Amino acid sequence: MNYRHAFHAGNFADCLKHALLVWLLRTMQAKATPLRVLDTHAGIGRYDLSAPEAQRTGEWQGGIGRLLAAPDPALAEYVALVRQAGAPAFYPGSPALVRALLRPQDQLLACELHPEDHALLRAHFRGDPQVAVHHRDAWEALKALTPFPEKRGLVLMDPPFEQEGEFDRLAAGVALVNHRFRAAVQACWYPLKHRAPVRAFHTALKDSGVRDILAAELWLREPTDPTRLNGCGLVVVNPPWKFEAEGSAILAALLRQLGTREAGEGWAMQRVADE
Numbered sequence: 001m002n003y004r005h006a007f008h009a010g011n012f013a014d015c016l017k018h019a020l021l022v023w024l025l026r027t028m029q030a031k032a033t034p035l036r037v038l039d040t041h042a043g044i045g046r047y048d049l050s051a052p053e054a055q056r057t058g059e060w061q062g063g064i065g066r067l068l069a070a071p072d073p074a075l076a077e078y079v080a081l082v083r084q085a086g087a088p089a090f091y092p093g094s095p096a097l098v099r100a101l102l103r104p105q106d107q108l109l110a111c112e113l114h115p116e117d118h119a120l121l122r123a124h125f126r127g128d129p130q131v132a133v134h135h136r137d138a139w140e141a142l143k144a145l146t147p148f149p150e151k152r153g154l155v156l157m158d159p160p161f162e163q164e165g166e167f168d169r170l171a172a173g174v175a176l177v178n179h180r181f182r183a184a185v186q187a188c189w190y191p192l193k194h195r196a197p198v199r200a201f202h203t204a205l206k207d208s209g210v211r212d213i214l215a216a217e218l219w220l221r222e223p224t225d226p227t228r229l230n231g232c233g234l235v236v237v238n239p240p241w242k243f244e245a246e247g248s249a250i251l252a253a254l255l256r257q258l259g260t261r262e263a264g265e266g267w268a269m270q271r272v273a274d275e
């Protein structure tokens with residue numbers, strides 16, 4: 001396991017994933033009934049943007065750095081949460097953002113496999129009765145920790161894509177959760193380096209028989225160079241009503257603020273499987 005999210009925290013890919021995650025969770029909380037979130041690849045929880053890792057790549061400057069400098073109404077709730085978490089000194093990872101949104105009746109389960117990152121994550125949430133941190137493989141956790149007793153919830157899958165076969169594991173994970181816990185909202189991040197693997201991923205999802213899937217994508221340049229993270233996407237299973245329209249507004253705002261004005265940049269909200 002070589003991937004460390006500390007090098008990438010707050011970059012444009014985090015902005016896409018986290019802005020949509022915040023919208024999803026806030027929308028699901030329109031109902032007062034309790035819900036649970038399972039964050040299968042949680043990272044360390046909070047990232048110091050002055051640390052050598054973040055300084056080395058400077059990726060956050062092209063992501064959250066720009067959003068903090070130029071507020072956009074479509075991103076206001078996400079950016080406000082990031083500020084509350086200590087930005088621009090610190091950037092909150094997915095479990096910290098989710099935790100900031102939990103109501104007293106909600107729960108977070110966060111899994112992290114890297115031993116050092118798991119220790120940092122555990123320390124971050126020590127003593128928090130609403131958060132359970134697991135040193136556990138994500139794919140195994142999907143089986144062990146679903147369905148949720150609350151019968152409502154969100155599963156976030158955010159693998160590092162450092163090993164071959166990650167798209168296949170993701171598609172299999174989505175199908176497994178859908179089979180065990182039909183009502184779950186699932187959100188899965190993926191890289192858009194070039195189009196072919198993403199097309200195959202969407203086809204695999206559709207062919208698995210899982211219904212009601214949308215894909216929200218943002219790319220900063222034509223995704224033709226497979227060695228670069230040209231863009232990324234979030235597949236959402238069982239998206240709440242209005243995700244198509246309001247998620248699109250978030251994507252458009254992200255492109256306005258984070259776009260490089262390189263030829264071929266864009267965003268899309270695409271239906272992968274019908275309701």
Ligand SMILES: C[S@@+](CC[C@H](N)C(=O)[O-])C[C@H]1O[C@@H](n2cnc3c(N)ncnc32)[C@H](O)[C@@H]1O
Binds near residue numbers: 001017
């Ligand atoms: C992209 S980062 C997660 C970032 C985090 N979700 C966020 O948005 O702030 C992926 C994380 O998954 C962890 N990881 C990799 N393989 C895993 C596995 N099989 N099970 C659980 N965690 C894993 C990595 O150590 C890394 O911290």
